[in-house]
Amino acid sequence: MGIRFRNLTLGLTLLLVLLCGAHPARVQGAGIDLAGTLREGEAAGVHPATLNRLLALGYEHAFDPAQVEKLLRVLIATQKEGFPPQPFVSKIEEGIAKGVAPARIVQVLEKKLDDYRFSRSLIASRPEGRESQGTRVSMEYHVRLAELLNAGLTMEDLRQLSGSAPTAPLPVLIRSAELLASLKQVRFNDGLAAQIVSSGLQRNYFTAEQADFGRILSTARSKGTPDEEITAAALAVIQSNAPASRLSSLLSVTAADLGARGPQVGGSRAGTGVGAPGSGHGPGGPSGAGHGGPGGSAGGGGGGGGGGGGGGGGGGGGGGGGGGGGGGGGGGGGR
Structure with missing residues (x-):
């Protein structure tokens, strides 16, 4: 179980690097802390596999990190409200x-x-x-x-x-x-x-x-x-x-x-x-x-x-x- 969870975390880190690396100027210019949002999602109880999937979709479809963050925010709110x-x-x-x-x-x-x-x-x-x-x-x-x-x-x-x-x-x-x-x-x-x-x-x-x-x-x-x-x-x-x-x-x-x-x-x-x-x-x-x-x-x-x-x-x-x-x-x- 611990190995699987660490693998998911490593996958999140890799996807985060790829996504932000594809749009470095936009990340810095907008002051986006996508890593912080991910940590907030995990703390709220959103499963790493779900976060992983969303980052993968964002990278595959060339979304701006700001767009991915907005999607993450809705999922975090959903989790926090118990849905x-x-x-x-x-x-x-x-x-x-x-x-x-x-x-x-x-x-x-x-x-x-x-x-x-x-x-x-x-x-x-x-x-x-x-x-x-x-x-x-x-x-x-x-x-x-x-x-x-x-x-x-x-x-x-x-x-x-x-x-x-x-x-x-x-x-x-x-x-x-x-x-x-x-x-x-x-x-x-x-x-x-x-x-x-x-x-x-x-x-x-x-x-x-x-x-x-x-x-x-x-x-x-x-x-x-x-x-x-x-x-x-x-x-x-x-x-x-x-x-x-x-x-x-x-x-x-x-x-x-x-x-x-x-x-x-x-x-x-x-x-x-x-x-x-x-x-x-x-x-x-x-x-x-x-x-x-x-x-x-x-x-x-x-x-x-x-x-x-x-x-x-x-x-x-x-x-x-x-x-x-x-x-x-x-x-x-x-x-």
């Missing part, structure tokens, strides 16, 4: 791969951090949030709620949902929000979508057992079933507390129709926890905020392997299944 850094690292990698300017990537990261702060405040206002602050389960909820703000929902949407059912279990609230996001993605009638979500939320219907509910709705709509007919069937199933299979029957959605599991919000989650750092050059596997929701937002991915030449990063603990359905196309790195 998982991996979704932010993934967003950096996505933006770089798409040629997004570093300044724009920083703006996206700052917006993402604000989303996470909002999700934390919303959860803290509910009984479960007050009882489970700082736990891993609670962090999964932070991630899922925050990523919905990149999947078509607004902060006001989430406030209204939370306020309409203050005693609903937090997992049910999140699945309800995921279902609303999936219906927005397929341009379902707003008023009818609100009826379905409100009815299910008030009855605590959207449990893990109803994971296919939203996908059935989206599939029925893709087959040309009118929104009014879909809504009538959904409300009947919710009010009778029938299983999602009953909804499939009413809407003539077969198992074959559901066979191709595309991107979805709120589907079964095998790895929605926080990815651990990799054991080598790259950071850990994607957290539960991995790609999977509509609009290319993070939402349902399992924990993935470590980046670069590093070891595998562990996926986090599983969450409950959701009620959301299929989502749309990929989102950009510069949201």
Whole structure:
């Protein structure tokens, strides 16, 4: 373990020398202390593999040290506030791969951090949030709620949902929000979508057992079933507390129709926890905020392997299944 950690530290030092050596005038002229920022990141708890990866990306793409420092600052703030850094690292990698300017990537990261702060405040206002602050389960909820703000929902949407059912279990609230996001993605009638979500939320219907509910709705709509007919069937199933299979029957959605599991919000989650750092050059596997929701937002991915030449990063603990359905196309790195 000690040897591996020393290797990571040596790698950081080498990358720092290469990066600053490529832009000596800019480093001195701007008074940038990139080494000091790295030390601050390590002291805050950012894993050396994550710092290593970010320096490598900066060097490979000829970023100014000042640009790298701004990216590091966001990661440090993320770590200090107790949020998982991996979704932010993934967003950096996505933006770089798409040629997004570093300044724009920083703006996206700052917006993402604000989303996470909002999700934390919303959860803290509910009984479960007050009882489970700082736990891993609670962090999964932070991630899922925050990523919905990149999947078509607004902060006001989430406030209204939370306020309409203050005693609903937090997992049910999140699945309800995921279902609303999936219906927005397929341009379902707003008023009818609100009826379905409100009815299910008030009855605590959207449990893990109803994971296919939203996908059935989206599939029925893709087959040309009118929104009014879909809504009538959904409300009947919710009010009778029938299983999602009953909804499939009413809407003539077969198992074959559901066979191709595309991107979805709120589907079964095998790895929605926080990815651990990799054991080598790259950071850990994607957290539960991995790609999977509509609009290319993070939402349902399992924990993935470590980046670069590093070891595998562990996926986090599983969450409950959701009620959301299929989502749309990929989102950009510069949201």
